[in-house]
Amino acid sequence: MTQNIAILGASGYTGAELVRLIATHPSMRIAGLSGERKAGQSMASVFPHLRHLDLPDLVRIEEIDFSTIDLAFCALPHATSQAVISKLPGDLKVVDLSADFRLREAADYEKWYGKPHAATELQKQAVYGLTEFYRDEIRGARLVAGTGCNAATGQYALRPLIAAGIIDLDEIIMDLKCGVSGAGRSLKENLLHAELSEGYHAYAVGGIHRHLGEFDQEFSKLAGRKVEVQFTPHLIPANRGILATVYVRGEAEAIHAALSETYADEPFLQVLPMGEAPSTRHVRGSNFCHLGVVQDRREGRAIIVAALDNLTKGSSGQALQNANLMLGLEETAGLMLAPCFP
Template sequence: MTKTVAIIGASGYTGAELIRLIATHPDLEIGALCADRKAGMRLAEVFPHLRHLDLPELTKVDTVDWSGIDLAFAALPHGTSQQIVAAIPERVKVIDLSAGFRLSDTAVYERWYGDAHRAPELQKTAVYGLSEFYRDDIRAARLVAGTGCNAATGMFALLPLLQAGVIDPDEIIIDMVCGVSGAGRAAKEAMLHSEVSEGTHAYGLPQHRHTSEFDEQFGKAAGRPVEVTFTPHLMPANRGILATCHVRGDADEIHATLAERYGPEPFCEVLPMGEAPATRHVRGSNFVHVGVVGDRRSGRVRVFAALDNLTKGSSGQAVQNANLMLGLDETAGLMLAPLFP
């Protein structure tokens, strides 16, 4: 029953996280690792922390023998993934971790990302990869679009509340802090240690691209257009996202709604009323912690969500989707306890 997967973009942070998770997965094995700029190198040269693994040499994507591959993870920048995914044989299932297929309307994609969609016909078949909300669609999908890590964090906090109608869709403010690995592994001056340490700043203003995911998914949940105020901040940490969502509603009803919705979910933990989550309690895991704290003003509530941007926000969620697509146990390879301290 072992399934064979390929990882395209294996030299990035999400690629490394996929390798780390799949290395101990009982039903998946890695058949190909692609990293065009590092083709011909051994994985140990790119990621010394993975040198204990016996894995294929890095290769160019156009040299992959797809005949033995069941599923491909595309961990590429959004500007390059669409054409590469479109060239993968149709019999191979695909999970794209970039923004390439997240937005159902290609015109909306072009407006937010500034370039024409390169696979509009394929977009029509893509399923949004938020496992807990699109599980049945993901099981039947050939192409799954991985969520934005910021977007997923806010959605875990608020989607059940919008679906249940217990918060006002017109009064949502999301403040979020994210670790620097969310910006990827490519060298950037703004990501130098001396630029980001000992400080925190807002970024992606006036409108971060993940806002487009909030618009689409929150609108579906509420049954009408929803526009949130979203401000992300970069924090001097490698991993983790914490969302603080300011909403209007009843705190007890909000907490009860989340507890009921996530009760059967293996990766979603709703904290006791009045307790806020912390990124250090989910680091390196596929868990998301959700908390509810009432405000001193009646009718105002803060809803929190914390997850690891590289795991539950990206690669862990992708493995969870792969398990669904390949008919495996959804939790396989993912019940790793968080790293602490």
């Protein structure tokens, strides 16, 4: 049975990535595409790399007949998503790619996003979309909140170690590099080629990055106590990719064993041989996450390196993985594309 899919916000990077992935999905058909500023245009004119596909034109959200839609992806900015999803049919399955439903507490949303949550009842219903750790809840969910791409990368590196109690929870340092597509497609002066190329810089320094809200929420829940990591993101002059280098106090061999055991049966999480570190170039355009563990020169300290594609496993690929579960489809459907190299 073919499932009819709508993508709201299809004129952005994550929307285009969803189209690319669903194009080869054996059980999904794209039946509606919205793009408020691009309404009336074809996807081929907005994204020429998709011109070979037979796709509906972009329209305004209110022009989509949701009675014919089985699941909608909402690839809209935060604050916009909660307003739009509140008006969708109550029985429509939704995967939201924004930040609007990632945090469980309204006070936490206001703290990190600077305004009160306008759909708190929906916030209570939402399931956090880190697939490998919330799989059972996602299967029965009506609304799934996709994680932040940085938040997903860090959690893949750290959740098994926190659960196993094998690292010092008060000494976690995360240094993360992210490609420029993580900032979205809207025009910003600091993202112009002349402003960004030939260098990279730290941003949100000192613990003000919004994805810290997810780290605080998830790590503290897992540990049963307050856990706050040191986290500094950097913007690099690359289109795609996230590389997180995490410094911890713990035994490297035990850390590698915990990651290997946790992810042994996970189709998209690959733990490298002990001592090897991954690269973003080896996961580009794919739903895979590669993890490596290296012994630090000091005893009792280790370095974990995690790499994924921010637009795929960090966002749209994760969203499709969750949608597959929600619709009772094979979890890996449409997602086993090999990474694009070089």
